[in-house]
Amino acid sequence: EVQLVESGGGLVQPGGSLRLSCSASGFSFSTYAMHWVRQAPGKGLEYVSAISSDGHSTYYADSVTGRFTISRDNSKNTLYLQMSSLRAEDTAVYYCVRRFGAYDYWGQGTLVTVSS
Amino acid sequence: EIVMTQSPATLSLSPGERATLSCRASQSVSSNLAWYQQKPGQAPRLLIYGASTRATGIPARFSGSGSGTEFTLTISSLQSEDFAVYYCQQYNSRFTFGPGTKVDI
Numbered sequence: 001e002v003q004l005v006e007s008g009g010g011l012v013q014p015g016g017s018l019r020l021s022c023s024a025s026g027f028s029f030s031t032y033a034m035h036w037v038r039q040a041p042g043k044g045l046e047y048v049s050a051i052s053s054d055g056h057s058t059y060y061a062d063s064v065t066g067r068f069t070i071s072r073d074n075s076k077n078t079l080y081l082q083m084s085s086l087r088a089e090d091t092a093v094y095y096c097v098r099r100f101g102a103y104d105y106w107g108q109g110t111l112v113t114v115s116s
Numbered sequence: 117e118i119v120m121t122q123s124p125a126t127l128s129l130s131p132g133e134r135a136t137l138s139c140r141a142s143q144s145v146s147s148n149l150a151w152y153q154q155k156p157g158q159a160p161r162l163l164i165y166g167a168s169t170r171a172t173g174i175p176a177r178f179s180g181s182g183s184g185t186e187f188t189l190t191i192s193s194l195q196s197e198d199f200a201v202y203y204c205q206q207y208n209s210r211f212t213f214g215p216g217t218k219v220d221i
Contacts, residue, residue: 035211045152045160045203047211059210095159102150102165102207109159 002026002105004096009110016086016114022079022096022107030054030074033099036081038092039109046092049081050099064090086114118142118206120214127219135191137217139204144184148208151180151189154216155200163202164189194219 008020022034036048049070050059058070069082079096093109119142129135139149147167152160162171164180167187177192191198199221204214 044215045205045213047213050211099207101148102162102171102205103152103160104162104165104171106159106161 002098004098004105004107006094006096006107006110009094009112011113011115012086013116014087014114017082017084018086018112020081020083020094020096020110020112022081024077024079024096024098027098029072029077034072034079035097035099035103036070036079037095037097037103037106038090038112039095040089040092043092048094051079083112086112088114090114118145118209118212120204120206120212122202122204122214122217124217125215127217128221129194129219130221131194131196133194135189135194135198135219137189137191137202137219139182139187139189139214141185141187141206145206145208147183148206149180149182149187150205150207151178152203152205153198153200154203160203191219 003025005023012018035050038046038048051070055072067085071080091114093111095109096107097103098105121140123138149167151164154160168180179190181188201216201218203216
């Protein structure tokens with residue numbers, strides 16, 4: 001069974017940093033591109049970042065470029081999102097998703113709240 | 117950036133009725149279009165990919181059609197568990213979602 005479990009969310013002050021993790025199981029993690037998608041409270045879905053299966057290529061939404069860094073450790077079956085210079089508008093549930101064309105598996109999400 | 121729009125914003129129907137949801141792309145996305153269902157407090161679930169292929173375990177009452185810029189998700193006979201928010205997403209050029217259609221009673 002494919003499982004994606006996010007962790008690392010919480011309350012952080014504006015300008016602060018946070019690292020999200022996503023532990024993957026039930027599939028060959030190293031053969032899939034992985035993405036982060038977020039959803040602000042009561043709002044729609046927004047693509048945040050993507051990483052290739054080997055980790056050599058990374059992509060970002062304009063809204064997070066220069067502030068967020070996506071990475072992965074295929075030996076640990078884990079995806080990461082390092083977030084810095086956080087803003088109130090980054091407040092959202094962050095989902096780890098597996099990409100196989102579309103997003104075929106989603107984690108349960110982890111809530112990030114940016115507030116003083 | 118490809119902009120996705122969905123209509124209507126809200127669809128009020130009764131169990132057993134047919135639901136027709138529309139999604140439009142600002143430029144052609146070929147058949148690289150997916151539909152997701154999201155219930156309150158849950159992560160989205162993939163329903164349709166490639167514009168018309170049902171994902172694993174998705175009931176046959178869900179069907180997708182369209183290509184290019186115009187797409188439709190049809191639920192042939194609404195069940196109580198189908199009342200949710202539905203998002204379309206293009207994955208032809210980067211990844212963008214529509215704003216969603218809420219299907220409620």
